[in-house]
Amino acid sequence: MIERTPLLNALTHFLLLIALVLSILPIYIVFVASTHDLQTVNKVPMPLWPGDHMFENYQYVWNKAKFGEKLLNSLIVATAVTIGKITIAALSAYSIVYFRYRFRMFFFWLIFITLMLPLEVRIVPTYAVAADVLQPFRLIFEGLGFAIALPEINLLNTYAGLILPLVATATGTFLYRQFFMTIPDELAEAAKMDGAGPWRFLIDILLPLSRTNMAALATIMFVYAWNQYLWPLLITTNPARATATMYLQKLVPGPAFGQPPVWNEAMAGTLLVMAPPLLVVIFMQRWFVRGLISTDK
Amino acid sequence: MDKRVTFANLWLASALIAPQLLLVFVFFYWPASQAVYWAFTTQPPFGGGNEWIGFENFRAIFTDRVYWNSVSVSLIFSALTTALSLSMGLLMALLVDRRLKGYSVYRFLYFWPYAIAAPAVGLAFRFIFAPEAGILSAINTFYPNLWNPALKGGDALALIVFANSWKMVAYNFIFFLAGLQSIPRSLIEAAALDGASVVRRVRDIQLPLLAPTFFFLLMVNITESFVDSFGIVDITTGGGPARATDIMVYKIFSDGFKGLDYSMAAAQSLVLMFLVISLTFIQFRFVERRIHYT
Numbered sequence: 001m002i003e004r005t006p007l008l009n010a011l012t013h014f015l016l017l018i019a020l021v022l023s024i025l026p027i028y029i030v031f032v033a034s035t036h037d038l039q040t041v042n043k044v045p046m047p048l049w050p051g052d053h054m055f056e057n058y059q060y061v062w063n064k065a066k067f068g069e070k071l072l073n074s075l076i077v078a079t080a081v082t083i084g085k086i087t088i089a090a091l092s093a094y095s096i097v098y099f100r101y102r103f104r105m106f107f108f109w110l111i112f113i114t115l116m117l118p119l120e121v122r123i124v125p126t127y128a129v130a131a132d133v134l135q136p137f138r139l140i141f142e143g144l145g146f147a148i149a150l151p152e153i154n155l156l157n158t159y160a161g162l163i164l165p166l167v168a169t170a171t172g173t174f175l176y177r178q179f180f181m182t183i184p185d186e187l188a189e190a191a192k193m194d195g196a197g198p199w200r201f202l203i204d205i206l207l208p209l210s211r212t213n214m215a216a217l218a219t220i221m222f223v224y225a226w227n228q229y230l231w232p233l234l235i236t237t238n239p240a241r242a243t244a245t246m247y248l249q250k251l252v253p254g255p256a257f258g259q260p261p262v263w264n265e266a267m268a269g270t271l272l273v274m275a276p277p278l279l280v281v282i283f284m285q286r287w288f289v290r291g292l293i294s295t296d297k
Numbered sequence: 298m299d300k301r302v303t304f305a306n307l308w309l310a311s312a313l314i315a316p317q318l319l320l321v322f323v324f325f326y327w328p329a330s331q332a333v334y335w336a337f338t339t340q341p342p343f344g345g346g347n348e349w350i351g352f353e354n355f356r357a358i359f360t361d362r363v364y365w366n367s368v369s370v371s372l373i374f375s376a377l378t379t380a381l382s383l384s385m386g387l388l389m390a391l392l393v394d395r396r397l398k399g400y401s402v403y404r405f406l407y408f409w410p411y412a413i414a415a416p417a418v419g420l421a422f423r424f425i426f427a428p429e430a431g432i433l434s435a436i437n438t439f440y441p442n443l444w445n446p447a448l449k450g451g452d453a454l455a456l457i458v459f460a461n462s463w464k465m466v467a468y469n470f471i472f473f474l475a476g477l478q479s480i481p482r483s484l485i486e487a488a489a490l491d492g493a494s495v496v497r498r499v500r501d502i503q504l505p506l507l508a509p510t511f512f513f514l515l516m517v518n519i520t521e522s523f524v525d526s527f528g529i530v531d532i533t534t535g536g537g538p539a540r541a542t543d544i545m546v547y548k549i550f551s552d553g554f555k556g557l558d559y560s561m562a563a564a565q566s567l568v569l570m571f572l573v574i575s576l577t578f579i580q581f582r583f584v585e586r587r588i589h590y591t
Contacts, residue, residue: 005494117573251420278409288412
């Protein structure tokens, strides 16, 4: 569209620039702070140009604070949540859309409702379940009058405990369902006519078609799982199972203590936690935006 | 809505859906029902089963001034972050949607903050706004103690509002931009031919057509500020100073896991669940119906 609005254009550019500075400056400051020694970083105001202590700060955080191990844990958890979610959601959506049985819609709603209550608001009882996963079944059996001795399985301080509750939401199921509904019936009809069973249809036709959905779901699930804070904070007391995001709070003394944090090291840790999801978003931008918009809406 | 062609293998169908239902049952429905049970019971001090006490826990929290403080802090926090991040996100989306030179660079960079974990955002902002180091401390050299989130409640609240808004602006921007891009270009061009200025087109075409996106984001932002802000609060202010940033989620956490009072924490969880569900319900029932898409 050709339109001459020089004044408005100048204003637009100006505001766009301010918004850009506001969006990116905090990330930049974290980076700059992580490259100075303690004395420089505590100067008021802090220099806005990177210093030359970057290597030692990161080395300290990586080795001494054992951040490498925590980053690996985060990577394991985030990857497992992503894969688990993609698989389980695809299977359950397939069952709901492509089979006809009595409780189908009931199951769908049962799963769908979980979207309403995030983990944070039911955190206390979820913790109790994680401490003894088979407890619900034991109590139900007891209530029914069976005496079956189920073992106590404690998920605190385990990868399973970090992963499973994050997989137990409806985000992906809903996304797949919406997508499966748009696939023309003729496709299933043709597949059936050619003698393909339900497995064959799923593996050879449906899943290859859902590739874009999977990519979108994978990016947002990875970022979501990596950024989890409250849940890992609760269930890991053993530092060997701590995730990087949760371990950030160990790098700084709590706000209650008067002692000022060692800022350059804290910022190096912050940057290490920020980087992986940021990279995912930068390189998978298209999928990320797509995933975000189609799962939330 | 149903598929015309379906498969008949019922065993397979149940096997496919079983893992999801199992997870949802163990980690969602069971804990949620436990929360209800705990909210209406109390644990005797010397062990033994829970005792049914009806609404006693709720009476206790609703007569507690500390609880009402946390409710009002949550409401203020929620109102401020929602207003700030919605208006900024909308403005940025409108500006980018003008598609002047270089707009794709802005579009690319504006949503970075959303990828960053809440505690990392919190820590970054705690540094930038620290009273003794960082950037904003510069004003303290001119006016000593003008800014100190470690001591002043208002400053601490401002700090978590900024941090949470910074993250949410990016999210709102993505949705507003997607909403703007779904408005047919021909509509805007027709208005331009009729002589409507840029501002006029924003006011009379783009904003009204963004209404569904706006209400959707309103609900998401309120929910998010009630629930997801835990990471930011925990690492920047820890609910302090003097409970000035003690939002509801944070209080549940500190009562349940620091105070080890499960019944009280469960009662508070239930109130929060009720709030979040009502918001979702409003979004589904009310907003989706009243607002028409093009």
